[in-house]
Amino acid sequence: MEPAHKIKCMAVDDEPPALQLIASYIAQIDSLDLIFQTTNSMVAYNFIRQNEVELLFLDIQMPGLNGLDFIKSLHQKPTVILTTAFREYAVEGFELDVLDYLVKPVKFERFLKAVSKYSQLIARPSQEIIAEKPSVADEMYIYFNVNKEMVKVFLKDILYIESIKDYIKVITTGKTIVTYQRITYIEQKLPENSFIRIHKSFIVSLHNITSFKGDIVQIGHLKIPIGRFYKKKFVDFFASINK
Structure with missing residues (x-):
């Protein structure tokens, strides 16, 4: 059965093999819909300004506009999962409130864990219980x-x-x-x-x-x-x- 709502995803990576790997992972999950993928960060920037993207898989080290500057440039930010071969960017990435940080080569099990975090994130508001008289x-x-x-x-x-x-x-x-x-x-x-x-x-x-x-x-x-x-x-x- 098809999910009622598919999560609109975008993948950005200047390395075609890495981009295709993420795209193949997204294709295996029914709840995800890859609406756009590109190896060019500026093309990605122009697309995301004109289209709704809910979940963004983003490489950090890219020519022109790198991933961290890409995030900083956005006024309306989607949920971001970073993909990179360099662990030293983790602190700055989390400071930008990214959801997760995947180290290349990304394994499918680790990818699933990151997507699961997103599913929990969007499900949480409807599950919240607010006390009538909080202490x-x-x-x-x-x-x-x-x-x-x-x-x-x-x-x-x-x-x-x-x-x-x-x-x-x-x-x-x-x-x-x-x-x-x-x-x-x-x-x-x-x-x-x-x-x-x-x-x-x-x-x-x-x-x-x-x-x-x-x-x-x-x-x-x-x-x-x-x-x-x-x-x-x-x-x-x-x-x-x-x-």
């Missing part, structure tokens, strides 16, 4: 500067925060954002009764901890290490609340 804690939020845009994030949605040199990656229940900020600064801004630093590179939401054992904290299926300099504080905290 004060539920209403607490913080703004992060993402690509010169202030993005509002509710504290209850944050799963954990990871430090990447001078950046932090904020992983929430609905998205991941990257912003230029030191983890020590954001640690001071977060309420101590809701968040705890367990490693030089990680702050976790106490509310979202599924379990912990030894030197590992588990949040859902994610396993996050506890640093040896932070372990005593972590153990003492849980000992105090279980007295």
Whole structure:
């Protein structure tokens, strides 16, 4: 049975074999519709300004207008999945609020995972449950500067925060954002009764901890290490609340 709505996709890559690979993957998924593909970033730019594109598979390193500048140039941005052979662009890509980052050569299983993220993203609004009388804690939020845009994030949605040199990656229940900020600064801004630093590179939401054992904290299926300099504080905290 054909899906009620097919997701309008565009693929852009200056390397024809890489472009054809993505096109072949899209063709295997019934819910996706490849409406345009090109090896020329300027041709892609002109097309996307005049046509509706919902999901964009975009290479980063291209002559003329590279992928990151391509994203920055758009006023109305589709959801973007980056494809590149260079991992070093990951931080800047996530700072531009891309959905995912596929490293070439892209495997079909990894491609499916990225598409699944998009399906979850568009399905989420109809599944949201809004409490009639939310508590004060539920209403607490913080703004992060993402690509010169202030993005509002509710504290209850944050799963954990990871430090990447001078950046932090904020992983929430609905998205991941990257912003230029030191983890020590954001640690001071977060309420101590809701968040705890367990490693030089990680702050976790106490509310979202599924379990912990030894030197590992588990949040859902994610396993996050506890640093040896932070372990005593972590153990003492849980000992105090279980007295």
